[in-house]
Amino acid sequence: MPKDPYLRARGRVLVDYGLRYMHEPYWALRGEMLKKESERDQTVIDEKRQELRHLMQYLEDALSGKPYFLGDLSLTDIDLLARFFRFEDYGALPDPSLPWLNGWLQKMKQRPSVKPANRHQMLNPDPSEGEIYDWSKSALQHHRSHHRERS
Numbered sequence: 814m815p816k817d818p819y820l821r822a823r824g825r826v827l828v829d830y831g832l833r834y835m836h837e838p839y840w841a842l843r844g845e846m847l848k849k850e851s852e853r854d855q856t857v858i859d860e861k862r863q864e865l866r867h868l869m870q871y872l873e874d875a876l877s878g879k880p881y882f883l884g885d886l887s888l889t890d891i892d893l894l895a896r897f898f899r900f901e902d903y904g905a906l907p908d909p910s911l912p913w914l915n916g917w918l919q920k921m922k923q924r925p926s927v928k929p930a931n932r933h934q935m936l937n938p939d940p941s942e943g944e945i946y947d948w949s950k951s952a953l954q955h956h957r958s959h960h961r962e963r964s
Contacts, residue, residue, distance in 0.1 A: 814888055824889035827875055827882055831893045838864040839896065846903045858904070865905040869914055876913040880920065894921050 814821050842861035845853050872893075876882055882889040897918050900906045907915040921927055 815883055815885070820883045820887075823875075824883050824887055827872065827889050828892045830871060831896055835865060835868050835896075838868065839899070842903050842905065843899065862903070862905045865900060866908050866910060869900075869905075869908075869911055873911045873914050876917055878913075881917070886924075890917075890921060894918075894927070897921075 814824060838861045842858060842865065845858050845861070872882075881887065882893070897906065897914070901918065906918060
């Protein structure tokens with residue numbers, strides 16, 4: 814993290830926004846995308862993609878004119894990266910209204926430390942689509958049961 818207290822605080826705000834404020838539409842979209850294609854509700858998918866793009870505008874503005882969220886690569890960029898991989902997987906990115914985020918994501922994917930961590934290879938070097946679906950479905954069910962317990 815940066816030494817500047819303002820930048821450290823700003824980084825925490827951005828991560829909180831990206832992981833908490835965008836939580837509901839992200840998980841709603843994720844829930845639809847984990848269903849078999851024939852069972853997905855395209856209206857929900859379209860609405861949640863649009864809602865996420867609208868919410869991403871805050872992060873777009875925060876990134877505008879900088880290579881990374883705090884100027885230099887920081888934990889803020891690293892913390893947000895996994896969620897942005899999913900935004901891309903689920904069709905919320907790339908989007909022409911978010912050129913800075915699109916560019917940032919592509920730049921992050923080219924970093925030597927990120928390239929080997931291809932998100933599909935993290936599960937299994939050669940997973941079948943069914944294995945990814947089963948793992949993701951299990952993770953979603955765990956998340957939902959944990960969320961219900963906390964309510």
